[in-house]
Amino acid sequence: MTCTWFAARTKLKMKGLPMRLSQFAATLLFSSIAFLPIQAHAADEADPVVATVAGVEILASELAMAEGDLDPQFARLPDEQRRVAALAAVIDIKTLARKAEAEKLDQTDEFKKLMAFQRDRALHNAIFKTSVVDPVSDADIKARYDREVAATPPEEEVSARHILLKTEDEAKAVIAELDGGKDFAELAKEKSTGPSAGQGGDLGYFTKGRMVPEFEAVAFELKAGEYAKAPVETQFGWHVIKVEDRRATAAPAFEDVADQVRQVVMRERYGDLIKSAREEIEIEVLDPELKTAYEAMNPQQ
Structure with missing residues (x-):
């Protein structure tokens, strides 16, 4: 419930960007967080050389960045073993890089285009970190949570x-047994063909919109402790329904959704950042098909 509540409230929509484009950009953006540089040392600490490859230095900061790029399985290793694995990776990178230089691969047009794109992506990530990630405080997250809670009217759930x-006659026979005093949960275990039979037919709490309309219409009319006196037909078969409890929904605890709220705040701030940045430069899409598609996704551009 915690995740669906906040996602439903915010719809993860960035200001100034249509839904489809903002979701796509957010996917690219947050998947690129892994490429943000890792600060291995404070600004006033040394960044020592830990090894060399053909005279090229490997710095402690490079080792830290490589450590952050290791496969997740390495996270379970002790710190020193993880550092050794990172060092081995950097040595391999530096070794093959020198070989590539010897073969003049760094002078090809393809490589230069790749480096230009990698530079732009690194700058994108740098400004994302300094303008979006770093400024988000715990107070910002709590304020955003409080705003959503205040704007969320409680819903009724049952x-x-x-x-x-399978048939209406079978359902009517079950209702007759209930009228005779049989226990609902025991009858569900004995006779229900649904997946919840083993739990006595228990469906838990749900709000409107979670069940098929025919089922929901009856469930929300019953009082706590009542069962429907007539079978209800849906696409799944014939239902005998009992409501155990009714209550108003409560917002999830802040601690349960804080990480999700943080992501929403960062998405919104990224939307503001990219919108203002686009307004400061000229963007021209020359490919006719791409231009049409891009303008359809981003009509404000």
Whole structure:
């Protein structure tokens, strides 16, 4: 419930960007966080040379960046073993880089284009970190959470059980047994064909919009402790429905959604940043098909 509540409230929509484009950009953006440089030392600490390859220095900061790029399985290793694995990776990178230089691969047009793109991506990530990630404080996250909670009217939810049967006659027979005093949960275990039979037909709590309309219409009319006196037909079969409890929904605890709220705040701030940056420069899409598609996704551009 915690994740669906906040996502439903915010819809993860960035200011100034349409939904489809903002979701796509956010996917690229947050998948690129892994490429943000890792600061291995404070600004006033040395960045010592830990090894050399053909006279080319390997700095402690490079080792830290490589360590952050290691496969997740290395996270379980002791610190020193992880550093050794990172060092081995950097040595391999430097070794093959020298070989590539000897073969003049760094002088090809393809390599130069790649370096230009990598530079732009690194700068993108740098300004994202300094303008979006670093300024987000715990107070910002709590304020955003409080704003959503204040704007969220409580919904009614019910806790219900059901017994799913193949025919109307079977459902009516079950209702007759309930009228005779039989226990609902026990009948569900014995007769229901639904996946919740083993739990006595228990469906837990749900709000409107979570169940098929025919089922929902009856469930939200019943009082706590009541069962429907007539079977309800849906695409799944014939249901006998009982409501166990009714209550107003409560917002999830801040601690449960803080990380999700942080992501939303960063997405919104990224949207503001990219919108203002685009307004300061000229963007021209020359490919006709791309131009049409881009303008359809981003009508404000």
